[in-house]
Amino acid sequence: MFTKVLIAEDFDSINIALIQTLENMGVKEIEHAKYCDDALLKAKKAIQDKAPFDLLISDLSFETDYRTVSLTSGEELIAAIRKIQPEIPVLVYTVEDKTFVIKSLIEDVKINAFVHKGRNSISQLKTAMETILFGGTFISQNVAHALKEKSFNEIEDYDVEILSHLAKGVTIEEMEQLFKLKDIKPNSKSYIEKRVSKLKDIFKAKTTIHLISLSKDLGII
Amino acid sequence: MFTKVLIAEDFDSINIALIQTLENMGVKEIEHAKYCDDALLKAKKAIQDKAPFDLLISDLSFETDYRTVSLTSGEELIAAIRKIQPEIPVLVYTVEDKTFVIKSLIEDVKINAFVHKGRNSISQLKTAMETILFGGTFISQNVAHALKEKSFNEIEDYDVEILSHLAKGVTIEEMEQLFKLKDIKPNSKSYIEKRVSKLKDIFKAKTTIHLISLSKDLGII
């Protein structure tokens, strides 16, 4: 079993449950952080002390509050920790269920396990940890279909840029200027229009409003 | 302190934490249900046994799964339980933070406490329970501003109807026909346009797309 585990999770109630669970599983050292920044600090310190963590369990979304932080999400935290400790196994424990996000976590970020918070997530967590120990990859049954999704491969950062500007109330006309200012290419009104139109095809959206609505549902923006 | 508490919460991890917390507070009998339907059954049974619960702690949103249920949300559960046991105190423990929802829970549903899941929610939960014991109403600091919100009073079902149709890709032109078909009045294109324009004022939205984006963020649609 793992001996030293780092938990990054903002909700106190879930922290309590995770700690209790890991203790029952016989994990010797358990540390938890309610902020990503703190988690990174703990990871750094552990390396300095020549006693690095051998597993990271992390949430994805962290509530913002009065405190100003540099790392705002689990994705950022994972990237930051992987930078100083590339080989650390990562288990994501989250309510997130957007296929877009899950697919990218497994295939791009290459996390070792994705456990979806839910009615039986604690037993899944245990199984996931055992699977990681044996070098495998775990993903919760009820979201496993995410890996089969096709259409998202076609969507690039450029598209996300357009979509989020639209959602923030920027017109295509304004976007043309904005893109030129920020030196984002292509930036012609015509091209942006074409791209929006293509996105509507991909998502089978009837209007641009519909497109933005769908994008939000899917968690793309 | 309360002696018999019913918990309605789908996530196993949070259940673990809640039960542990209540035990530490000295609550004698604790029952929990992962489905609203089960919670209602337990409440009914307790009344039949002449030993009703003296507090309900409930989440608001429950994940849907293979099981077909009749009660799908915390709001519905609260209504159902209040019907058979009108005087039971209710504490809502949830991640929900839409001012829209909170305001209605406190002012219309008249729940006794609203605790927002977060970094220090367990200590808030304890305070909330003590407050209820003394006949008070508790609401988490960080969402307390919800009660002061004004603008939502101005929004009617008619507006929500328009907004959700827009989000589904219906144009205003089509909506005029649709409303006439469904006998929703007013239904002139001109009036719907005006209404949308007014909503943009209220929400300070720059474009209609922006308006829909904001509406989704606020949980109105």
Place this chain on the structure above:
DNA sequence: TATTCATTTACGGATTTCCGTACGGAATTA
């Protein structure tokens, strides 16, 4: 350098939204 092909931009007309104004009817008040 010339050729080809794909990408990006420019343009223009049809449609829709946007927004102000004006009209008609119903309810309210004097």
Place this chain on the structure above:
DNA sequence: TAATTCCGTACGGAAATCCGTAAATGAATA
């Protein structure tokens, strides 16, 4: 009954979008 206000509708011009076509640019290849 006349006057006022409110609500819904009608209309029209300006702006933005939608969508197809054509021109320009640029990279790769011969």
